[in-house]
Amino acid sequence: MIAELGTYSLILAMFLSILLSVVPMVGAQRSSLLLVSYARPLTIGVTFFVGLAFAFLVYAFLTNDFSVEYVANNSNTALPWYYRVSAVWGGHEGSLLLWVLTLAGWTLAVALKSKALPLDIIGRVLGVLGIITTGFLSFVIFTSSPFERLLPRSPAQGADLNPLLQDFGLIVHPPMLYMGYVGFSVAFAFAIAALLSGRMDAAWARWSRPWTNVAWAFLTLGIALGSWWAYYELGWGGWWFWDPVENASLMPWLVGTALIHSLAVTEKRGVFKSWTLLLAIFAFSLSLLGTFLVRSGVLTSVHAFASDPARGFYILVMLAVAIGGSLLLYGIRAAQVKSDSSFTLVSRETLLLVNNVLLTVIAFTVLLGTLYPLLIDALGMGKMSVGPPYFNALTVPLGALLMVALGVGALVRWRQTDATQLFKRLIGPLVLAVVFGVATMMIRGGEGWDHWTYVGIILAYWIVFCALVDLYDRAGKRSGSLFASLKKLPRAYWGMHLAHLGMAVLAVGIAMVSAFTEHRDMRMAPGDRQEVGQYVFEFKGIEHVEGPNYTSDKGVINVYQDGQLYEVMTPEKRLYTARGNVMTEASIDAGLFRDLYVALGEPLEGGAWAIRLQFKPYVRWLWLGGLLMTFGGFLAAMDKRYRKMSQRDAKLA
Structure with missing residues (x-):
């Protein structure tokens, strides 16, 4: 019954989102305040029913309802409860539902926090968000429903969650990343509303700016969390590998960074309007492109979902409509996009223009390196890879x-x-x-x-x-x-x-x-010692550990500094019994100025093991920098001037 209620909730949410797409848009076009006033109640309804569907799916996971196919494929009776909750977005269908819930949440936030805006503007903004919501809800309902039944034979225990995802990182990384991805839909909606209304003055940039800052901050945090997760979970000790799915999140971040600077110039000086509109369009378009890359099946990555290519085609059509439709609208309205002032060569406007150009070029460089191998493969010209040498050579300068x-x-x-x-x-x-x-x-x-x-x-x-x-x-x-x-x-x-x-x-x-960074990949038998980064690592042996849904070989390695025992590190090699997956769990001694990193490889003859030892200076500064940027984005969005100026703009309107 829970699965059916979830499906009905999604259908009702889609019906309301269709109304949200049409009614306020028509009202804004006809200057009907009555029709426009329906936008906020419809938004509340969409959010309620999407949230209800999500709650039903969470309940199915917590109660081990393996008659639901998605639950059976991504959970297990031995899985701890907190991983059952995060397993909701551990696969394709559930993560899409999380995406729609996040989109509904953003739409509701705009509806509730923009009461000072003119009704025609907020009607168009919510209407655009309603169109996007309709597209994703139809995608979930018709191609990716998480509520499909597995009857009459349901498994007794479930297939278990992918061991890579049984980690705290999965609990926080996808929601933060989606908050950033989906948040750029608000900037996109404000840009489209400005083009539709012909009101492309400093006011619409001021309305859009705090929302864009918040979306950018969430995306920054999501990327930082993803890098941190890959560093400690995958066992190789790297923080960025230029993986195509990593690039899929970096590209909208780069364009979004340019967008928040361009919005500042448009608000303060009335220039860069074309830049701002196009960057808002491309930031959201690149977010959709990231969704396509992850879910289309064209990529092989630890981050990607192995999905039916037909689903990727659906998203590709949505991407084509979003980009094509918005660029067509921009082309029609481009003649009205005029700057209100000028500036000299030596000015802040010029430096921010340089900033925009550099960020856009970097984003295009990453896009080219990500898509070129896929294009070559699609044309039947063979397989090739574009790796760190290409990206580093171009992006570092x-x-x-x-x-x-x-x-x-x-x-x-x-x-x-x-x-x-x-x-x-x-x-x-x-x-x-x-x-x-x-x-x-x-x-x-x-x-x-x-x-x-x-x-x-x-x-x-x-x-x-x-x-x-x-x-x-x-x-x-x-x-x-x-x-x-x-x-x-x-x-x-x-x-x-x-x-x-x-x-x-x-x-x-x-x-x-x-x-x-100093690292050693070596064979170590009990009693062997190795010096790395002024520390001496001594392999003591292996202990057997029984976990809730896995068995583990846990290494014991004593670390000495200046002849004194400094730390005991315990890397693991885990066997998850439900699927038979073997996973590496690195042991990390973290510090502000350096990390000690130890990972177990494969067992060798004579009781020896392949062991990776690493000394990584200042690696924590990577994520500290990301956190500082995140807090900066949130702090900028909380500036009281935005609220006061929005209220003033509403009175003038």
Whole structure:
């Protein structure tokens, strides 16, 4: 009965989403406030029934209802309850339902938090979101229902959840990633609403800006969590492999980063309107492309779902309609997209334009490297792979230029800046960055310092010192004490610099872990010792462990520092009994400035094992940088000026 109720809930949600797609749109076109006013109640109804369907699926997992095929394929009676909940989005059908629930949640948030906006604008925004919701609900109902019955023969225990996904990372990573992916639909909806209404002034950019910041922050957090999960769960010790599915999340993040900067320029200066509209369209389109890559069956990846290609074709059609329809609308309305002001070569607008160009070029580079092998394979021209050498060779120099522009952009002013004065302001941060970079190299010492490592460290210092100069200038112009002046700076300003600081921390992490990681893949028998990174690892032997749904060979490795026992590390090789999968569970001694990483390989003759030992300096700074950027995005979105200006815009409308 639960499965049938879930299906009925989805059908009702789809019916309401169709009404949401049509009624407020017609009302906005006819200037009928009555029709437009139905948008919010319809949104509440869609969210309620999608949430109800999701709750039914969670209940089916918690009660081990293996008469539901999706539950039988992704759960087991021995699975801990918290993994049963996360198993809801551990497969294709459930993850699509999570996607729709997230979309409904975003739509409801817009409906409830945008009451100050003109009714015609909010009607069009919710109408566009209703169209997107209808498309995904039809996809779930007709091709990917998680409520299909497995009758009359239901398994007694279930096939179990993929062991790779039986981890805390699965509990938090997909929801955060989806919040970012789907959040860009709001920016897309505001862009389409602006094109439909012809109202492409600073107000619509101001309305869209906090929503875009929140979506970008969630996507940043989702990517960081995915990198962290791959690092400790897959047993290879890497944090980014340029996997096509990893790239699928990076591309909308890059375009979304350009979008939040472009929105700032459109709001403050009335320029870059074309950029902003196109970036909003492409950010959401790349999110849909990521969905297609993960679910179409064209990729083989630990991140991808092995799905029917017909499902991928459905999403491909949705992608074609979204991109084609929105670009057609843009082409029709392009003549009305005019800038309201001008700027000189030496200005913040110019630096943000450079920022947009660099981010877009990086995104295109990643897109080309991701899709080119698929295109070659589809044309029957053989199989090929595009790996880290291609991506690193192109993205690292472009990323360095982006960091240069980031530092300069903090010190230029809107519209026009005196070049001589700017040069004087930049000299101090440049000299300090070089001096601190050289000092870091001398203190760190050792081999591994190539030119890109040195450049990365200098640019990280460059961003920090440029931000400090700007902070001092801003606070110094206000009356009162320095502390009181700092408190008066808006949250959006603090959020910007916090995100930029996160980029600097990320750059340090990338530079240091890439240059100074030490690793050994070796055979170790009980009693063998190996030195890595000033630590001595001694293999003591193997212990047998019985888990709730697995058996494990747990290695015991003593770690010594300066002749004293420092830590006991216990990597595991687990056999999950339901599916017979063997998984590696690395043992990690984490620290702010370095990680010790140990993973078991295969058993060898004479009681020996293949063991991977790694010393990874500053690897935690990768995810610390991601967290700082995430907090920066959220802080910027909470700026009180957005709410006050939206209320003012509504009164003027």
